[in-house]
Amino acid sequence: MSLIPVTILTGFLGSGKTTLLKRVLTEAHGQKIAVVENEFGEENIDNEILVSEPGEQIIQLNNGCICCSIREDLRSTLSLLADKKRKGTLDFERVVIETTGLADPGPVAQTFFMDDEIAESYLLDSILTLVDAKHAATQLNERQEARRQVGFADQIFISKSDLVAKDEVDALMHRLKHMNPRAPQKTVHFGEVALSEVFDLRGFNLNAKLDIDPDFLKEDDHDHGHEGHDHEHGEHCDHPSHAHDHAGHGHHHHHDDDVKSFVFRSDRAFDPAKLEDFLGAIVNIYGPRMLRYKGVLNMRGTERKVIFQGVHQLMGSDLGPAWAADEKRTSKMVFIGIDLPQDIFLQGMEQCLI
Known part of the structure; x- marks a missing residue:
């Protein structure tokens, strides 16, 4: 059995993960996808498009996709899925893992390296991070989980960009690029994104090209430190995505990303x-x-x-x-x-x- 590709979908609460997932699950793409859900919030995907029996862990969808929620740990769920695929009781070609909006994707990614049984069945394709343009500045300033999700990304999708001014989106993209220069960024609307931009990105493939934004390595008008090695958002950083207005007094606090x-x-x-x-x-x-x-x-x-x-x-x-x-x-x-x-x-x- 060839390795089953896995995509980890992450992003802060309300960034549009479920919208994107619904689209992936309901689109007539002819692929059979297993979705592993780790989200027990009100926006649970099965509320609207799935009918599940109480206690049922794996639900078959009418388009051949399946959905399951993690009752135990991720490892046992993946092991169960691979076993059912081998025995022919479940038919799927790839897995999408949706992490909870407060999750650190690191331990999820590590599962595919640390466990021999999982490594023999699955190939980690990439980590996709959704960023909500309207609330990103506040979330990135205040929540380390949001910053970590950006740091782990192989691909960043920026949602809700139509709700904010273009200069705010530009500032956000600039900030994200310096947090993670190796992840390409793309603005998406209401989960409308081509599946070719979601699957088979080979972000974790060791032989994939090293995606460092070439501009990141150049000196530019934002001093990148010695020999263009780095860029720090420090006290004097004036990107709009860092500023918050304190109670309308016009005092801007410039945030230094960790x-x-x-x-x-x-x-x-x-x-x-x-x-x-x-x-x-x-x-x-x-x-x-x-x-x-x-x-x-x-x-x-x-x-x-x-x-x-x-x-x-x-x-x-x-x-x-x-x-x-x-x-x-x-x-x-x-x-x-x-x-x-x-x-x-x-x-x-x-x-x-x-």
């Missing part, structure tokens, strides 16, 4: 042993605060690119394609995390070079 990203780049090759030791050490100390990290690295001893990535404490590497004869062998690594000590990371990486 979820930030920075990029390490070098044209020198890495010493594999030194790099392994250093990454092992920082993951040991900062792992819980390291949301996503991914890179294409030039490693001594191989003519191929080394593709490296991790989530929290779990990391892995894979050999990618060979460096082309005329290609500049530049290592690039993006780190996305919560209050990570950028100087320690960048200096440590520098010391692993030959």
